[in-house]
Amino acid sequence: MLDEGVKPTDVSVMGALHACADLGDLERGRFIHKLSVELELDRNVSVVNSLISMYCKCKEVDTAASMFGKLQSRTIVSWNAMILGFAQNGRPIEALNYFSQMQARTVKPDTFTYVSVITAIAELSITHHAKWIHGVVMRNCLDKNVFVTTALVDMYAKCGAIMIARLIFDMMSERHVTTWNAMIDGYGTHGIGKAALELFEEMQKGTIKPNGVTFLSVISACSHSGLVEAGLKCFHMMKENYSIEPSMDHYGAMVDLLGRAGRLNEAWDFIMQMPVKPAVNVYGAMLGACQIHKNVNFAEKVAESLFELNPDDGGYHVLLANIYRAASMWEKVGQVRVSMLRQGLRKTPGCSMVEIKNEVHSFFSGSTAHPSSKKIYAFLEKLICQIKEAGYVPDTNLVLGVEEDVKEQLLSSHSEKLAISFGLLNTTAGTTIHVRKNLRVCADCHNATKYISLVTGREIIVRDMQRFHHFKNGACSCGDYW
Known part of the structure; x- marks a missing residue:
């Protein structure tokens, strides 16, 4: 169109921005932004809304927020784009803040607003907030709206309340494919x-046909529960019965399914026989399986x-170093560390969050930045002694280069242990502790949390980057299979 000298209108610019958003193509999105300024369309609120949405979907949410701040006349679409943008970019607190600002300016929320806010709370994974927005939805008579109720099912599942998610699912008179997907995925995680x-x-x-997301959720659910044959059957069924071509995510889930179950040769053969070039997620799943099953040979090929x-991802280097460490290959551990230093790569620091009295800590x-640090560490020291008496043995192999007593000290100050201790200190007996972690829960913390649930008589729910762990009476719902 541009080559033929046809001047774009606001409609054509918005269409092109929508395409960039769907593709995540930031470079072309910026080009169209520049073009819209040249065409003097940057004052058109609909065009600016499209730009905000495009920047959010291209993970440039701060650029979107800057544009939103300069908007003279904001519409409900402007607010919705920003709330959803923050929610989908891992910034749920800001999404909720914008929702509060929107209400303060007496802008009436619509269905899309509530779905966006529910998405933010699902990301935050806090049950109190989940119950609050559920109440707001009911007071606004939207609890029969299929889009809102589907979002509620997904939210409760992601907040650890899988039974409530199923109750809402069962009460729905109308369900879309996304509703089924949310519930199946919830069970899987x-x-x-x-x-x-x-x-x-x-x-x-029923009449609703499964789609690619359905099969991804089912295969992932099989992977997390060790149901290998059922997962293999679903993968073949997808193409044979429903003519759905596997995506890279499906291939990654299959490698995870086989690898997690210890069938590493089959997982490697599967990668080698893929009709498309394997992407990062496929090799990442294989490297994760190599760590679980301590297989150095495959790990080196995959790495x-x-x-x-x-x-540029330091996480995979750390994973390889951990595999070498488990095999006592100290020289190779050192080589990986030197390589990381040379490239300026760092591991993402572990962060755990716990909500107490409507405040996230x-x-x-x-x-030691938390105001209650002294109390937390003193309490944790006593707790470690209690769980040791119950049979807990710290996995000091996870720490290198320091004396044995220092290793134990470093292990005991892992973020999830600090969050759990703070939760125990600030809640009454019988209260369930909910913890959210940004990384996969480590083997030592997983073991320690089992013992903590035993000696304190508390249920502890930990949501890590992959799944939920429900710790109760000294056992975990994952059956140590994660």
Whole structure:
């Protein structure tokens, strides 16, 4: 159109921005932004709304917020774009702040607003907030709206309340494919693979056909529960029965399914036989399986491909170093560390969050920044002694280069242990502790939390970057399979 000299209108610019947003193409999005300024369309509120949405979907949410701040006349679409943008970019607190500002300016929320706010609370994973927005939805008579109720199902599942999610699901008179997907995925992340499969079978009997996301959720659910044969069956069914071509996410889920179950040779053969070039997520799943099953040979092959595809991610280097450490290959551990230093790569610091009295408290490993740090560490010291008496043995192999007593000290100051201790200190007996972690829960913290649930008689729910762990009476819902 531009080549033929046809001058774009606001409609054509918005259409092109929508395409950039769907593709995540920031470079072309910026080009169209520049063009809209030249065409003097940057004052058109609909064009600016499209720009805000495009920047949010291209993970440039601060640029979007800057544009939003300069808008003279904001519409409901402007507010919705920003709330959803913050929610989808891992900044749920800001999403909720914008919702509060919107209400303060007496802008009436619509269905899309509530879905965006519910998405933010799902990301935050706090039950109190979940119940609050559920109440708001009911007072506004939107509890029968299929989009809102689907978002509620997803939110409760992501807040650890899987039973409430199922209750809402069962009460729905109308369901979309996304509704089924949310419930199946919820069961999967909670490690209830059999329930996910049963629901999938129930879905197949109805009129709503499963899509690619459904199959991804089912295969992932099978992976988290060790249901390998069922997962393999679903993968083949996807193409044979429903003519759905597997995406890279499906291939990654299959490698995770086989690798997690210890079938590393099959997982490697699967990668080698893929009809498309494997992406980072596929090799990442394989490297994760190598760590679980302490397989150095495959790990080295996989790491080579990963470092080539994604040289800037320090997480994979750390994973390889951990595999070498488990095999007592100290020289190679040192080589990986030197390589990371040369490239300026760092591991993402572990952060755990716990909500107490409607306030979210964040803890980083070894941090003393929290006002209650002295109390937390004193309490944790006593708690470690209690769980040791019950049978807990610290996994000091996870720490290198320091004396044995220092290793234990470093392990005991991991972020999830600090968050759990703070939760125990500030809640009454019998209260369930909910913790959210930004990384995969480490093996030592997983073991320690089992013992903490035993000696304190508390249920502790930990949501890490992959799944939920429900600790109760000295056991975890994952059955140590994660």
